[in-house]
Amino acid sequence: MPTSPVLPKLVGQRVKRREDPRLIQGRATFVDDVKIAGMLHIAFKRSDVAHGRIRSIDTSAAEAMEGVEAVFTGAQIADLLGPMPIATPFPSPAHRAVAVDTVRYVGEPVAVVVASDRYIARDAIDAITVDYETLPAVVDPELAMTGKPTVIHPEFPNNLAVPLVPSGTGVTLDGKVDDTAIDRAFKDADVIITQRMVNHRLVPNSIEARGVVAHYEPGKGSMTIWSSTQNPHILRTMIAAMTGLGQDQVRAIAPEVGGGFGAKINIYGEEYVAAAVSKHLGTAVKWIEDRSEAFLATTHGRDLIGYVELAAQRDGKVLGLKIRLIADVGAYNMLLTAAIPTLAMMMANANYDIPAIRTTLTEVFTNKTSTDAYRGAGRPEASYFIERAMDMLARELKMDPAEVRRKNFIAPNQFPYQTQMGAVYDSGDYEKAMDAALSAADWKGLQAERDAARAEGRLVGLGLSMYVEVCGIGPSSSLPTGGWEHAQVTIERDGRISATTGASPHGQGNETTFAQMLADEFGVPMEHITIHHGDTGIVKQGVGTFGSRSQAVGGTTLLMAGAKVKTKMARFAAEMLEASVADLVFENGTIAVKGAPTSAKKFADVAAFAYVPVPLPEGMEPGLSEEAFFEPTNNTYPFGCHISMLEIDRETGEPTLLKFVAVDDAGNLINPLIVEGQIHGGLAQGIGQAMIEEAVYDESGQLITGSLMDYALPRATDFPRFEVHSTVTPTPVNPLGAKGVGEAGTLGSTPCIVSAAVDALSEFGVTHIDMMLRPEKLWRIIHGGRA
Amino acid sequence: MAAVSMTVNGKVRKAQVEPRLLLVHFLREQLNLTGTHVGCDTSQCGACTVLIDGRSVKSCTVFAVQAEGATITTIEGLATNDALHPVQECFWEEHGLQCGFCTPGMIMSAVNLLADNPQPTEDQIREGISGNFCRCTGYQHIVNAIQHAASRSGSAASSSKR
Numbered sequence: 027m028p029t030s031p032v033l034p035k036l037v038g039q040r041v042k043r044r045e046d047p048r049l050i051q052g053r054a055t056f057v058d059d060v061k062i063a064g065m066l067h068i069a070f071k072r073s074d075v076a077h078g079r080i081r082s083i084d085t086s087a088a089e090a091m092e093g094v095e096a097v098f099t100g101a102q103i104a105d106l107l108g109p110m111p112i113a114t115p116f117p118s119p120a121h122r123a124v125a126v127d128t129v130r131y132v133g134e135p136v137a138v139v140v141a142s143d144r145y146i147a148r149d150a151i152d153a154i155t156v157d158y159e160t161l162p163a164v165v166d167p168e169l170a171m172t173g174k175p176t177v178i179h180p181e182f183p184n185n186l187a188v189p190l191v192p193s194g195t196g197v198t199l200d201g202k203v204d205d206t207a208i209d210r211a212f213k214d215a216d217v218i219i220t221q222r223m224v225n226h227r228l229v230p231n232s233i234e235a236r237g238v239v240a241h242y243e244p245g246k247g248s249m250t251i252w253s254s255t256q257n258p259h260i261l262r263t264m265i266a267a268m269t270g271l272g273q274d275q276v277r278a279i280a281p282e283v284g285g286g287f288g289a290k291i292n293i294y295g296e297e298y299v300a301a302a303v304s305k306h307l308g309t310a311v312k313w314i315e316d317r318s319e320a321f322l323a324t325t326h327g328r329d330l331i332g333y334v335e336l337a338a339q340r341d342g343k344v345l346g347l348k349i350r351l352i353a354d355v356g357a358y359n360m361l362l363t364a365a366i367p368t369l370a371m372m373m374a375n376a377n378y379d380i381p382a383i384r385t386t387l388t389e390v391f392t393n394k395t396s397t398d399a400y401r402g403a404g405r406p407e408a409s410y411f412i413e414r415a416m417d418m419l420a421r422e423l424k425m426d427p428a429e430v431r432r433k434n435f436i437a438p439n440q441f442p443y444q445t446q447m448g449a450v451y452d453s454g455d456y457e458k459a460m461d462a463a464l465s466a467a468d469w470k471g472l473q474a475e476r477d478a479a480r481a482e483g484r485l486v487g488l489g490l491s492m493y494v495e496v497c498g499i500g501p502s503s504s505l506p507t508g509g510w511e512h513a514q515v516t517i518e519r520d521g522r523i524s525a526t527t528g529a530s531p532h533g534q535g536n537e538t539t540f541a542q543m544l545a546d547e548f549g550v551p552m553e554h555i556t557i558h559h560g561d562t563g564i565v566k567q568g569v570g571t572f573g574s575r576s577q578a579v580g581g582t583t584l585l586m587a588g589a590k591v592k593t594k595m596a597r598f599a600a601e602m603l604e605a606s607v608a609d610l611v612f613e614n615g616t617i618a619v620k621g622a623p624t625s626a627k628k629f630a631d632v633a634a635f636a637y638v639p640v641p642l643p644e645g646m647e648p649g650l651s652e653e654a655f656f657e658p659t660n661n662t663y664p665f666g667c668h669i670s671m672l673e674i675d676r677e678t679g680e681p682t683l684l685k686f687v688a689v690d691d692a693g694n695l696i697n698p699l700i701v702e703g704q705i706h707g708g709l710a711q712g713i714g715q716a717m718i719e720e721a722v723y724d725e726s727g728q729l730i731t732g733s734l735m736d737y738a739l740p741r742a743t744d745f746p747r748f749e750v751h752s753t754v755t756p757t758p759v760n761p762l763g764a765k766g767v768g769e770a771g772t773l774g775s776t777p778c779i780v781s782a783a784v785d786a787l788s789e790f791g792v793t794h795i796d797m798m799l800r801p802e803k804l805w806r807i808i809h810g811g812r813a
Numbered sequence: 814m815a816a817v818s819m820t821v822n823g824k825v826r827k828a829q830v831e832p833r834l835l836l837v838h839f840l841r842e843q844l845n846l847t848g849t850h851v852g853c854d855t856s857q858c859g860a861c862t863v864l865i866d867g868r869s870v871k872s873c874t875v876f877a878v879q880a881e882g883a884t885i886t887t888i889e890g891l892a893t894n895d896a897l898h899p900v901q902e903c904f905w906e907e908h909g910l911q912c913g914f915c916t917p918g919m920i921m922s923a924v925n926l927l928a929d930n931p932q933p934t935e936d937q938i939r940e941g942i943s944g945n946f947c948r949c950t951g952y953q954h955i956v957n958a959i960q961h962a963a964s965r966s967g968s969a970a971s972s973s974k975r
Contacts, residue, residue, distance in 0.1 A: 049913030232912070282913065317853035707948075708951075742945075742952040
């Protein structure tokens with residue numbers, strides 16, 4: 027009889043990450059660490075004008091340089107590559123990976139150098155001269171909508187990427203609009219809050235910028251491509267389509283990926299160019315993005331204007347909400363660009379039972395870098411607009427901001443809740459989360475503290491915000507990539523477990539959480555399990571990691587594959603034990619008959635038997651390897667409540683965040699340590715947006731915050747210690763009951779901070795301040811005409 | 814080309830390099846020490862931080878030829894005889910990293926910080942790593958990791974006094 031130590035259950039525990047040993051020792055392989063014999067280096071010549079026609083390009087000096095292997099202009103790349111693809115149903119302008127005759131934003135590629143070394147490639151870029159006929163540029167979306175001073179794509183009049191699309195109460199799927207309900211809500215209202223708000227443009231700034239190594243092997247006719255991407259399977263699909271290879275002939279690898287935050291979902295022109303050039307030259311090529319390049323060439327986030335109107339009764343009950351959204355999408359549609367602002371429309375209900383909602387969305391081209399997904403992608407924008415409006419309502423009615431919200435919450439017994447915007451919220455208890463936050467922060471005590479500080483003449487304010495988020499994104503009707511995930515679980519001959527997942531992590535710790543789940547499922551030590559990901563040569567199928575879906579969708583898929591192989595393994599064990607499958611338990615590295623521990627067979631012995639089954643049980647195939655696809659029936663909708671305290675220096679206008687308390691409800695938690703890390707990171711990006719981060723363009727279309735010297739990325743000194751708590755409301759959408767948590771921190775934090783700033787400056791009669799909270803802006807409010 | 818000689822992680826390394834070659838590229842491309850990362854091009858991010866003669870330096874601000882004769886420790890040289898450095902161990906225990914790209918530089922800065930000030934306050938820790946960007950963690954678990962490392966060495970010091 028085997029004597030095995032008792033293995034503790036791991037799901038729900040603060041388990042240390044298995045990814046860390048290689049990362050803390052500098053032994054991980056990021057894309058820039060990949061080296062192939064004979065590999066050449068690519069650099070891109072990029073436009074330094076925001077809008078212009080290319081009169082001529084002179085590449086002769088570059089071509090003459092020693093070490094330069096090839097130079098391609100846009101026209102030459104167009105011979106190798108078709109137009110850039112998109113994945114949304116919206117009409118999109120022609121877009122080439124390298125501009126052929128017109129450039130439409132600063133940073134747009136105009137030529138490609140291939141050289142023996144990275145320094146030479148850069149020298150050669152500088153040796154290329156481009157003569158532009160400069161055209162007028164437009165950077166303000168509301169100006170661009172008038173068609174002045176320029177039309178960026180002739181086939182899109184007035185620069186309208188998406189003309190006005192209505193949604194909400196009274197709007198049918200075929201676009202018929204009935205205003206009766208929304209008009210009545212505003213007619214019956216005692217108070218109407220009206221505010222234009224800007225959710226400004228951000229630069230994602232993963233600390234590892236993008237990069238790609240493409241290695242076409244002419245002898246085999248196949249391509250291996252390493253890229254810093256969130257979704258290698260989508261990369262494989264797109265690279266195959268763009269290079270004319272079959273998907274069976276392309277192997278895409280996401281090695282260690284140094285952060286993504288949504289900006290590495292898109293498949294970029296540089297990836298297609300690297301693949302095409304490698305195929306054309308028959309050699310491996312590498313392109314690594316510089317930080318200054320990343321500011322221009324990697325998609326930006328947010329940039330949404332909201333005209334918000336909120337109609338309410340004097341008691342705080344909201345009757346109606348109108349939001350007119352104007353999205354600045356930049357110069358071109360990337361893979362998902364056009365779809366991101368629609369998520370802001372979809373979440374216009376926020377946490378509230380609002381009788382009538384009307385939103386409209388217009389998307390506008392400007393001479394700026396394209397926008398696309400950035401942590402939260404549309405939902406933080408919605409959350410900001412609505413939570414700020416709720417705060418303004420509370421201020422107008424002189425009500426506590428918590429009490430206004432309490433009056434309007436969707437009640438726990440209303441779930442599943444069909445929103446006015448077409449979403450079905452899975453589960454929720456918003457009052458529980460808010461009460462937990464009020465208690466954790468000691469809201470009354472904070473109010474007293476604020477009032478005491480004010481009595482001393484200090485400018486201190488409190489902010490409170492709710493949020494509800496869309497995570498665990500699926501089913502396929504909501505994602506052009508397919509809304510499922512794939513996994514395979516193999517019990518090896520020695521009893522160790524190999525598992526593959528299509529959820530390709532870039533910091534989320536899936537190697538740990540997924541191993542925790544399998545360890546519990548099979549009753550084996552976590553050290554006996556390896557989770558493979560990020561390589562389409564090993565992981566057969568997959569969608570990827572975005573929309574906070576890797577645990578809710580990918581984790582569920584893995585458990586389903588695990589359950590299948592466990593069922594089969596139990597049949598082999600039953601054969602060995604001469605017992606019934608129903609009586610078996612998997613625990614402590616054994617499989618035993620329930621109540622008869624002395625009967626136990628070692629897990630590894632059952633595995634060995636499954637691969638040499640003599641005799642083979644009737645009706646069974648040998649081996650232990652099963653796969654699963656899982657597609658959820660719905661998204662999940664996590665939620666929470668954030669509270670902050672902020673002080674503004676009366677003399678300098680400088681804001682200081684004194685306190686931040688977050689209560690998040692992400693359903694069941696697999697690893698609370700990792701969840702806390704995800705919340706902290708989301709908060710940092712949301713607070714960063716509210717307080718210091720902003721992508722600023724001048725009128726000529728130059729990004730004047732185009733480096734880390736000019737763009738304020740938050741440092742450790744910019745934050746207080748976050749106080750993070752959770753409530754648990756499981757989702758019925760997947761068997762884990764897990765909702766997803768990666769983006770949540772960016773939702774509640776921006777309105778929470780701005781509301782605290784407005785509260786701090788309430789003595790000056792201010793009702794709204796647009797982000798970010800630049801000290802000069804606050805100083806002008808404090809000092810009025812003395813600016 | 815210029816001749817350069819330095820001691821890296823205990824080994825003497827001699828090479829002919831372009832005078833303009835950055836130290837970080839020398840380490841990564843010529844010595845294959847790819848644990849030291851490049852995260853920006855303006856010396857803001859700190860992902861390339863190494864120890865030069867025991868002091869933390871952003872290796873993208875130094876030409877390889879300027880390190881002539883220097884003793885350099887990179888992240889690969891921090892663990893000794895397969896035993897993690899206490900700062901590495903505490904980053905692991907406290908979940909001080911997510912994607913891990915900034916981590917080598919962050920750890921090297923933390924090592925330097927604790928060498929200068931073995932018992933820093935939280936504010937001193939935050940100030941001490943303010944030359945290193947992390948986009949994933951919000952810094953709190955990094956601060957916890959450094960506090961943990963400090964308390965360990967503190968308790969080690971007090972127990973050795975006894």
